Amino acid sequence: MTEDPEVATRRIARESLDRDDPTGWFENLYAAAAEGEAVVPWDRGTAHQLLVDWISESQPDGTGKTALIVGTGTGWDAELVVDRGYDTTAFDISPTAIETAHRNHPASRAHYIVADLLDPPADWHRAFDLVVEIYTVQALPIHLQPDAIKHVTELVAPGGTLLVIAAARPDNQPDDATHGPPWPLTRAAIQSFTTPDLHLIQLDQVPSPTDPTILRWRAEYLRD
């Protein structure tokens, strides 16, 4: 009997995490999904609603500016950002995710690239006027999150904006009671994206439209 795709998704994640390979399962999952043997649970086929809301409220003009989409998956968020005029780079650790992004958006002006947030190219340091991080940090085990967060913050150019969208974890839920993936972010984790020159300027907790008991962060930061 063929395995249920949702069961396959959990199995693929667990096998990799049990091997102490916290990022290997993304490629395995996208590759299995490309064969119709698993589902990518976060692949919405559209941009994230909280990014759509931020763009419609802020009306950013990306002309002459650069944007970076972290853990882009199959590219739906990147396409929204490129449409605002940004010279947009979008990266993912999974080569199959990037191939799928190319296939989904064949005429795209975004640059889709395989790269690792935990070891980003040196020339990305403080290089992007807009950095969008949606659900990548929370997809990493909690012990890797501080390093991942630090790398995200180092991508933002002087005067640039960082937008973080993540599932919210209740403040009183300890790490060892959080059984991911995903490992949602505490308020303290959201605060830890700040640095002396990268300031949290707006923080919202928004209920999920499909399940109002699930809360998500939408956090906007600005670099001096």
Ligand SMILES: C[S@@+](CC[C@H](N)C(=O)[O-])C[C@H]1O[C@@H](n2cnc3c(N)ncnc32)[C@H](O)[C@@H]1O
């Ligand atoms: C939960 S998914 C979210 C995807 C997309 N941002 C979205 O919201 O639909 C996390 C994504 O981050 C990618 N990812 C995980 N670890 C990464 C890393 N170290 N560097 C780059 N991408 C990574 C995964 O391959 C996956 O596409």
